[in-house]
Amino acid sequence: MSDTSPKTARDEWGTRFGFLMAMIGGMVGAGNIWRFPYVMGDNGGGAFVLAFLTLLFLLAVPGLMAEVALGRYTNKGVIGAFRDVVGRGGMVGFGVVVLLVNIALMSYYSPLIGWTLYYAVHSLLFTFTAPGFEAQAFMDSFFANPALMIALHTVVMGSIAAILALGIRRGVERIVVYAVPALVISLVIMAIRGLTLPGASEGIAFTFGVQWEYLIASETWIAALGQALFSTGLGWGIALTVGSYLREYDDVPLGGGVFTAIGESSIAILATLAIFPVVFAVGVEPDAGTGLAFVSLVQVFPEIPLGGLVAILFFAGFFLATFTSGLLITEVSVTTVSEETRLSRTQTVLAVCGGIWLLGLPSAYSTEVLDFLDFVFGNWGLPLATLAIIGIIGWVLGPERLRVLTVNRNAGIHIGTWWNPVIKYVIPAVMLFIMGYFAWENFREPEMIAGMLVLVLFPLIGYAIMSLVEGRRDTTDTAGVTGGDD
Amino acid sequence: MALSAEVLGMLAFTLLAFWGVSLWALTRTLRQESRKVDILEQQDRMDTYSPEALAELREWIEDHPNDPLADRARAQYNECVDVVTQTDRHFYDWSDADINRLERL
Known part of the structure; x- marks a missing residue:
């Protein structure tokens, strides 16, 4: 935002529950x-759970505390937060990197939300339990219909724009306080239905059986690492943005760290209990991704009592899970662009959602494009954003400064000095490892080349944009707070 | 198919480790929120640091007197000291000995 432009006071969460549900929903x-x-x-089932839980507490919980605390410390979106820490200049461009990654992420996530919306609508029409229904043929014809995909992408971005235009408290909070509990309730009912089916125990044995040898396999830890970092949305700017709307006396570490990381993973555990007992009870091959949600499960619903209602619960829950994420991912850009320009919130929402809609057209048109972008940004774009956010906290602001000034202020639990090396060394090292690992795994593949372009071009573009923009602005304020020496 | 004790044990551990911790964190933070609201309805200010966290903040200020954020830190420290010494109800557990030891910076 221009320093002289008059804008009304910053919005904030109306309730603690609203903040917590926004974090989980995102x-x-x-x-x-x-x-x-x-x-x-x-x-390895139980072995994976142990690895995943360890990494959640080691990386995701402290990392989310840091990201929420940075938002709370600055009370700004990603670019403003970076400027407050590094001072005016090209280095603010790393905030632009986070913004660009979020826009790219949402451009292919919106068509995916459209898929879940389409299946949710068909579950309400009891399509999946109708006589003669073929799951594979239904999915194939859906994916082969670009006009429908684009229409769904348009509906999704239009709905997100309508909610975001209402603001944080009247828009986002009003949706998430109902959507997240509704998601949990739908999965609980589905789990009860699944667990009471004959043969459900095989699904439990598949997912919760402990194969201890997996605990010493590197693949288990890599999979757990990916899940712990990518599922919790650490370093994507969501936690920073949500944290920037916290109220004066709100806590950061208990709600923003422990509850968010463990709570969102609890929903994954609940999804496991909701899905696999049903899949195994009917004897369908377990799978992941579109194969699980749009083929395996859809084949299961006609086979079980009350299958039509279970389908509604599953796809309504699935849609809510993806839609609330889309809402919060888009809010990252809306908050930042609104602060950095003279546009009103409504104008910003229209500009951001319009831009994302336009950029999302190729992914809506072709699932190959969507898969390609998902791979590139999942493996390199998102870790780059995480590295940027955790990097400025660890190496510019300094974790000890943030800990004593913000993390432990009004805190529900006390965070000790153990937190500092995790933020400064462990998380950045892990992110570098992940990017290197995926580059090595996909060496010379087109995805790896695209990923390397993202790693090089996004920071260069961000640096160039902010050097230009900041050079034109008045430089009498914000000297930054570099020099964190812990 | 009957589930083995190991599978049931892991299921119980997983539910406790995830849902147990989540529900504990949710309940604790919402209870703390109601206590904060209750305190703020009676007085317009509230202590912002626990005794341990305030001591760490003081130590940091003394170790970094020329830090660009030292003034902000001092203001936050003094604000908390003022509130603790001037108000009756506190959010954190402050003993009389803790309060008597407090000094503005």
């Missing part, structure tokens, strides 16, 4: 529902 997405159960069962 982090719980498709991965919790259609990826986690299979990854867990495929990587």
